[in-house]
Amino acid sequence: MDWNRRAFFFAAPFSFSGANLARAKPKAHFLRISAMAFEPPPAGLRVGDEIEWINSDGFRHTATARNGDFDLDLMPGRRGRTVLHRPGAIDFYCRYHPSMRGRLDVRG
């Protein structure tokens, strides 16, 4: 029996309707840290998207969410990823330099 074909047959309509209902595929965004500041956050953030934080500065920083959703400790030159799990505004800052701050606006 041709299981591959059969699986495709059943799966196909399902994934088509799924594609209609679901929004666009999750995206990867970048947010760079340089010269003692977070770059302006990317626009159009959606739940499920990923942010890659890039520490291009010569100093260690963190990307820390005030609501506890993420806390990345980034040595100079390092990167780290976080996934956006819920909609809303997420204020973030650097634990080592609390005057470094920003806000992500995440839509559902």
Next chain:
Amino acid sequence: MQPRTFAGALAVAVFSVSMAPVQAQTQAPTDPQIAHIAYTAGAIDVAAARQALSKSAEPEIRAFAETMARDHAAVNDQALALAKRLGITPEENPTSEALERQASETAARLAELNGAAFDKAYIANEIAFHQAVNSALSEMLIPNARNPELKSLLETGLKLFRAHEQHAEQIGQDRD
């Protein structure tokens, strides 16, 4: 620059509460002198942080001191690498000597304190020290720096030290 000499301006800022006489330096500082002053200021704050780590048990104070030690060591490493690359030999001068003298007086005063009194004095000194260094950077050291890479590193240092100053002020307010 304004009526003040460069040593004078830093001295006014750093030594506003001290009697330390500072030999006036009437000319603008050279790049080797600027490099020495900036490096000395960083080394002083690393030493202050080590003192705090040996004396304080407060997590907030210890975390702040760890950041100071790490950041000032990082910027001083960058300064040394740059000086080497540019062939600049940092040159001692009355301002860096006065900074060191003032720092050892402060360290001796803080050594007598313990617990909350130490924490409070350490943070108060960190606020005053970063304020003084930041005015020296923006009014004297950055405007007089001739080499563009040295100027750029001092500007990076100013951003970093301003963040430290705000952090220290925030800790000071939290503990009032």
